Amino acid sequence: MLKYIMKRLLxxxxxxxxxxxxxxxxxVSIPGSPLNEERGTTxxxxxxxxxxxxxxxxxxxxxxxxxxxxxxxxxxPSIKQPDRTVxxxxxxGFPISFExxxxxxxxxxxxxxxxxxxxxxxxxxxxxYLAMTIAVLGISIPNFVLATLLIQQLAVNHPIFPPATWSxxxxxxxxxxxxxTGPMAIIARLTRSTMLEVLTQDYIKMARAKGLNxxxxxxxxxxxxxxxxxxxxxxxxxxxxxxxTFVIEKIFAIPGMGRYFVESINQRDxxxxxxxxVFYSAFLIFxxxxxxIAYGILDPRIKLHKKAGx
Amino acid sequence: xxxxxxxNNNHSPGPVRDEWFQWKEKDLHKAESVSRPSLSYWQDAWKxxxxxxxxxxxxxxxxxxxxxxxxxxxxSKYDVGKIDLPNQYQPPSADHWFGTDSHGRDVFVRTWYGAxxxxxxxxxAALIDCVIGIVYGGISGFKGGRxxxxxxxxxxxxxxxxxxxxxxxxxxxxxxSLTTIIVALTVTGWVGMARIVRGQVLQIKNYEFVLAxxxxxxxxxxxxxxxxxxxxxxxxxxxxxxxxxxxxxAEAFLSFLGLGIQSPFASWGSMANDSLGAILSGNWWTLFxxxxxxSFTMFAFNVLxxxxxxxxxxxxxK
Numbered sequence: 273m274l275k276y277i278m279k280r281l282l283x284x285x286x287x288x289x290x291x292x293x294x295x296x297x298x299x300v301s302i303p304g305s306p307l308n309e310e311r312g313t314t315x316x317x318x319x320x321x322x323x324x325x326x327x328x329x330x331x332x333x334x335x336x337x338x339x340x341x342x343x344x345x346x347x348x349p350s351i352k353q354p355d356r357t358v359x360x361x362x363x364x365g366f367p368i369s370f371e372x373x374x375x376x377x378x379x380x381x382x383x384x385x386x387x388x389x390x391x392x393x394x395x396x397x398x399x400x401y402l403a404m405t406i407a408v409l410g411i412s413i414p415n416f417v418l419a420t421l422l423i424q425q426l427a428v429n430h431p432i433f434p435p436a437t438w439s440x441x442x443x444x445x446x447x448x449x450x451x452x453t454g455p456m457a458i459i460a461r462l463t464r465s466t467m468l469e470v471l472t473q474d475y476i477k478m479a480r481a482k483g484l485n486x487x488x489x490x491x492x493x494x495x496x497x498x499x500x501x502x503x504x505x506x507x508x509x510x511x512x513x514x515x516x517t518f519v520i521e522k523i524f525a526i527p528g529m530g531r532y533f534v535e536s537i538n539q540r541d542x543x544x545x546x547x548x549x550v551f552y553s554a555f556l557i558f559x560x561x562x563x564x565i566a567y568g569i570l571d572p573r574i575k576l577h578k579k580a581g582x
Numbered sequence: 583x584x585x586x587x588x589x590n591n592n593h594s595p596g597p598v599r600d601e602w603f604q605w606k607e608k609d610l611h612k613a614e615s616v617s618r619p620s621l622s623y624w625q626d627a628w629k630x631x632x633x634x635x636x637x638x639x640x641x642x643x644x645x646x647x648x649x650x651x652x653x654x655x656x657x658s659k660y661d662v663g664k665i666d667l668p669n670q671y672q673p674p675s676a677d678h679w680f681g682t683d684s685h686g687r688d689v690f691v692r693t694w695y696g697a698x699x700x701x702x703x704x705x706x707a708a709l710i711d712c713v714i715g716i717v718y719g720g721i722s723g724f725k726g727g728r729x730x731x732x733x734x735x736x737x738x739x740x741x742x743x744x745x746x747x748x749x750x751x752x753x754x755x756x757x758x759s760l761t762t763i764i765v766a767l768t769v770t771g772w773v774g775m776a777r778i779v780r781g782q783v784l785q786i787k788n789y790e791f792v793l794a795x796x797x798x799x800x801x802x803x804x805x806x807x808x809x810x811x812x813x814x815x816x817x818x819x820x821x822x823x824x825x826x827x828x829x830x831x832a833e834a835f836l837s838f839l840g841l842g843i844q845s846p847f848a849s850w851g852s853m854a855n856d857s858l859g860a861i862l863s864g865n866w867w868t869l870f871x872x873x874x875x876x877s878f879t880m881f882a883f884n885v886l887x888x889x890x891x892x893x894x895x896x897x898x899x900k
Binding site: 284298413545552560 | 735738739742743744745746747748750751752753754755827831834835838839840841851854855858869873876877878880881884885
């Protein structure tokens with residue numbers, strides 16, 4: 273197990289290094305300086321600005337400074353909003369995005385699993401078709417379309433929920449629904465198909481033959497095994513939810529990290545782009561790492577397999 | 583069993599009598615004939631796909647969409663980027679079939695232009711993914727050993743890179759254009775395909791028919807072409823039908839954020855983005871048409887992919 277964790281850790285570090293370097297190379301290779309748009313500056317001011325952002329130094333020095341800034345987690349000031357550092361932006365935006373993301377995952381996982389179980393238990397029944405129709409629709413409708421529809425129907429036409437911002441639990445309902453529907457649909461489909469497979473296994477028949485309580489069979493014996501694939505795709509789902517927050521935060525005017533990221537791209541604010549990219553990547557890669565470890569712990573076959581291989 | 587019981591009840595119980603049976607001539611010529619016509623793998627898969635109503639619906643929709651994407655813009659007299667401010671927000675009518683948007687542009691023409699962009703991006707991304715993935719996964723799986731090990735480590739590292747971030751970074755550097763989007767989508771997109779091909783190749787290359795082929799002295803390249811690739815086609819096609827909608831979604835997502843297709847050209851994502859404000863003031867058609875077509879296209883590809891998955895899986899054959 274320790275060897276497995278060490279291996280994953282090494283891959284994680286290499287991936288992160290590649291992203292960091294890639295980000296740097298891409299940013300440096302953009303023609304022109306991010307400061308070119310500054311108007312009304314003299315040559316001296318321009319030079320001072322460049323030296324303030326270390327843009328006058330050779331690339332390898334810039335690269336080392338950049339690596340150092342990442343290692344010490346200090347991304348420096350924003351170019352377009354000089355009174356704020358990238359750390360400020362991350363510090364303000366991340367808790368909100370994290371809250372949105374966490375609620376989305378909780379809602380998506382719980383409702384997806386329940387929908388999947390119901391569909392599997394009523395296999396080929398009306399409930400099954402209904403649940404799977406919801407699931408296919410959930411996968412097909414992009415979250416920005418769903419978000420706009422929700423605002424129009426439940427905030428403007430029938431003012432039940434507030435249409436934007438992020439200040440009370442009522443404000444959180446629509447963004448979470450808009451963001452959670454896609455992942456929920458994927459989880460529901462996956463749970464359904466693995467549940468159907470598990471329910472035909474001999475040990476389930478055995479449990480039934482013993483006369484165990486049907487609910488106990490489903491929740492204790494079947495679900496445990498049916499959830500393994502859901503754990504496997506958690507990493508991918510996390511990545512999807514994370515990028516989904518860009519759009520959702522834009523539509524609902526939520527002051528999260530995604531909005532800063534999109535704004536920084538549109539304004540070509542390089543320190544912010546670099547900082548948020550690296551932060552996002554690190555967060556995602558770490559989440560993938562945790563998912564892998566969790567999978568290794570949860571699935572006994574992985575350990576057995578390793579031992580047999582050694 | 584049931585029949586035997588009934589006969590027992592109707593007649594008096596007794597020994598089984600010989601006159602209940604009669605001899606049937608044995609036809610030696612027919613003994614070896616096959617009663618069902620022999621179907622190739624693809625014929626069988628196609629037959630089973632035809633029976634799947636939902637998947638066929640998806641296929642028909644996609645064929646119609648492709649037709650409209652090619653010919654749709656010529657059916658209307660309006661130009662895709664022609665701004666006509668006095669006629670902004672016209673509801674659907676005989677003149678403007680899908681209405682007009684905030685700049686008075688014809689939504690009907692723009693929707694089919696969006697279909698062109700979406701289908702083009704989706705198909706190109708899927709094709710490029712497919713080529714790189716098959717070559718990479720094929721080599722990795724077929725060579726095995728150290729080559730496979732190194733190639734898989736590279737994939738593991740690439741797999742960890744959040745692809746939309748790379749896409750966004752590339753778009754920032756190369757500037758938004760159709761080429762950039764396709765390049766950006768395929769830079770990390772081929773990894774999934776390569777993994778699937780490798781898994782299949784690893785499995786198939788140990789089968790007896792490959793061993794038999796090898797023992798006849800067949801060259802590696804011929805084994806790859808004749809044995810491995812045809813047998814991996816099923817999962818490849820399924821993966822392909824799932825890559826297309828995710829590429830279409832990615833394009834719409836990027837255009838929605840303002841990073842994709844730029845005005846005056848239309849894409850479903852940018853049309854949805856433009857109409858965000860309009861829908862609140864009741865001009866529903868500006869959002870409805872792009873949103874409907876993007877959702878239905880994704881739906882069609884998804885059900886077609888599901889149907890193909892069932893149809894191409896020999897284990898599900900009846």
